Amino acid sequence: MDDTATKIVEILKKHMKEPRDDIGLETALADLKIESIDLAMIVFELEDTFGIEIPYNANDTDEAAAFKSVGSVVERVKQVIASTSAASAKA
Amino acid sequence: MKSGTKDRRRVVVTGMGAVTPIGINAETMWASMRAGACGVKPIENFPLEDLYIKIAGEIRDFDPAKHVSSRKIQYGDRYSWFAGRAAEEAWTQSGLANPYPEPYRAASIIGSGAGGFSTIENAYKDLFVHHKKATNPLTLLRIIGSSASAHVGIEYGIKGPTFATCSACSTATHAIGIGLDYIRNGVVDVAVTGASEAVLTYGSMRVWQAMRVLSPDGCFPFSKRRNGTVLGEGAGILVLEDLEHAKARGANILAEIVGYGVSSDSKDMVNPDVEGPRSAMQMALDDAGITAGEVAYLNAHGTATTLNDANETNAIKMVFGEHASKLAISSTKSMTGHLLGAGGAVEAIACIKAMADGFAPPTINLTDPDPKCDLDYVPNVGREMPIKYAMSNSFAFGGLNAVLLFGAPPA
Numbered sequence: 001m002d003d004t005a006t007k008i009v010e011i012l013k014k015h016m017k018e019p020r021d022d023i024g025l026e027t028a029l030a031d032l033k034i035e036s037i038d039l040a041m042i043v044f045e046l047e048d049t050f051g052i053e054i055p056y057n058a059n060d061t062d063e064a065a066a067f068k069s070v071g072s073v074v075e076r077v078k079q080v081i082a083s084t085s086a087a088s089a090k091a
Numbered sequence: 092m093k094s095g096t097k098d099r100r101r102v103v104v105t106g107m108g109a110v111t112p113i114g115i116n117a118e119t120m121w122a123s124m125r126a127g128a129c130g131v132k133p134i135e136n137f138p139l140e141d142l143y144i145k146i147a148g149e150i151r152d153f154d155p156a157k158h159v160s161s162r163k164i165q166y167g168d169r170y171s172w173f174a175g176r177a178a179e180e181a182w183t184q185s186g187l188a189n190p191y192p193e194p195y196r197a198a199s200i201i202g203s204g205a206g207g208f209s210t211i212e213n214a215y216k217d218l219f220v221h222h223k224k225a226t227n228p229l230t231l232l233r234i235i236g237s238s239a240s241a242h243v244g245i246e247y248g249i250k251g252p253t254f255a256t257c258s259a260c261s262t263a264t265h266a267i268g269i270g271l272d273y274i275r276n277g278v279v280d281v282a283v284t285g286a287s288e289a290v291l292t293y294g295s296m297r298v299w300q301a302m303r304v305l306s307p308d309g310c311f312p313f314s315k316r317r318n319g320t321v322l323g324e325g326a327g328i329l330v331l332e333d334l335e336h337a338k339a340r341g342a343n344i345l346a347e348i349v350g351y352g353v354s355s356d357s358k359d360m361v362n363p364d365v366e367g368p369r370s371a372m373q374m375a376l377d378d379a380g381i382t383a384g385e386v387a388y389l390n391a392h393g394t395a396t397t398l399n400d401a402n403e404t405n406a407i408k409m410v411f412g413e414h415a416s417k418l419a420i421s422s423t424k425s426m427t428g429h430l431l432g433a434g435g436a437v438e439a440i441a442c443i444k445a446m447a448d449g450f451a452p453p454t455i456n457l458t459d460p461d462p463k464c465d466l467d468y469v470p471n472v473g474r475e476m477p478i479k480y481a482m483s484n485s486f487a488f489g490g491l492n493a494v495l496l497f498g499a500p501p502a
Binding site (some may be wrong): 037043056059 | 396
């Protein structure tokens with residue numbers, strides 16, 4: 001796991017009732033017993049940590065799919081970081 | 092047991108007032124609902140700044156100097172303006188004297204989910220951004236969530252119980268339910284009840300955005316397309332009265348409130364449970380002493396969140412059984428947006444109008460129904476139909492459920 005992924009796993013662990021050490025990219029968020037309100041908190045902390053804005057909507061199935069597994073969260077965050085820096089490079 | 096056979100007084104509605112994104116009086120609102128008009132539009136009342144949710148059910152061009160006659164209420168928060176305006180309409184329609192001649196026999200129970208939100212925001216901006224030396228001297232009175240109930244009590248000379256309810260999206264329904272109980276039990280003869288909400292501000296939108304439950308493109312209850320709720324603002328007020336009291340003065344009776352059910356999920360702050368809504372609907376039926384089959388129209392909570400609409404559908408099926416598929420159900424939030432605390436009162440008015448007109452208002456924006464929501468939601472176009480009893484559901488964050496059941500004016 002790279003730096004971004006490690007940071008994300010730390011954030012996930014902070015929001016778990018019983019943090020585990022066996023979290024990999026393939027781990028499903030459902031298996032971590034993360035509920036919808038935890039997810040809102042996690043997204044908030046991801047935004048704060050990486051200085052990005054993720055238009056996450058708990059009602060949007062496409063967006064929720066990006067929050068299915070640890071790996072998909074990492075992908076989504078990297079994608080937003082890339083588009084954010086591309087946008088600021090243009091500005 | 093039929094309503095009225097219990098050892099308690101019967102309660103009727105003799106006045107109604109509404110301030111909504113689709114009309115700032117009950118008649119206009121209802122005409123808009125009949126026509127399937129949509130009040131959800133791009134936000135215009137304040138600068139969007141960096142918001143990515145850019146739509147809401149706003150009330151445009153509301154001018155307190157023009158729309159509210161009380162000077163005192165004109166000095167209040169926007170949420171008190173809406174309450175004052177709706178109360179004025181309702182009280183005038185009831186024909187009750189002002190000031191009320193038996194002041195201790197009347198109650199003013201007007202709730203708000205958030206009170207003077209825009210006042211807080213502006214005061215804090217003055218302090219923390221503009222570094223002003225003081226806030227406006229009326230700031231505190233504008234903020235407090237009971238100021239609308241106090242204002243209205245003062246306006247009509249009400250000296251009985253006067254306070255606000257606060258239960259998020261069930262606020263108005265709880266207020267009406269408490270007024271109903273007070274009159275049934277002889278505490279008062281008349282109660283001005285309902286709620287008002289005015290939280291469409293930049294700061295509030297940011298707070299809601301962070302909850303991740305708002306739709307960026309519209310309110311689509313029960314649709315496969317639904318992707319969150321849309322905030323709205325406004326107020327709804329009902330004047331409730333003891334049936335005999337109303338009859339004695341020859342009042343025009345608009346409807347009877349025959350049942351009230353109230354429960355809490357006691358589970359989760361955001362995820363609704365099926366048992367709480369089910370029990371509240373069942374309690375309302377039991378309270379009225381009618382069978383599920385007698386209810387023709389149900390105004391759903393129908394917020395257009397993924398969770399609510401599926402959960403509410405399941406709860407309706409549990410209560411109504413085979414009759415569930417014959418019930419005309421609609422979410423008028425598709426037209427008004429979600430008026431939060433005020434929603435239940437506006438939706439109560441929709442139920443009463445629906446009974447009076449024999450017309451079920453539609454759920455608009457419903458072209459692509461969700462298979463998980465497989466009941467009759469009166470899609471897109473309203474429907475002429477006789478309505479003997481109408482039910483109104485309110486389910487709030489925290490799992491706070493309140494349900495009202497309305498019947499035609501007693502013969």
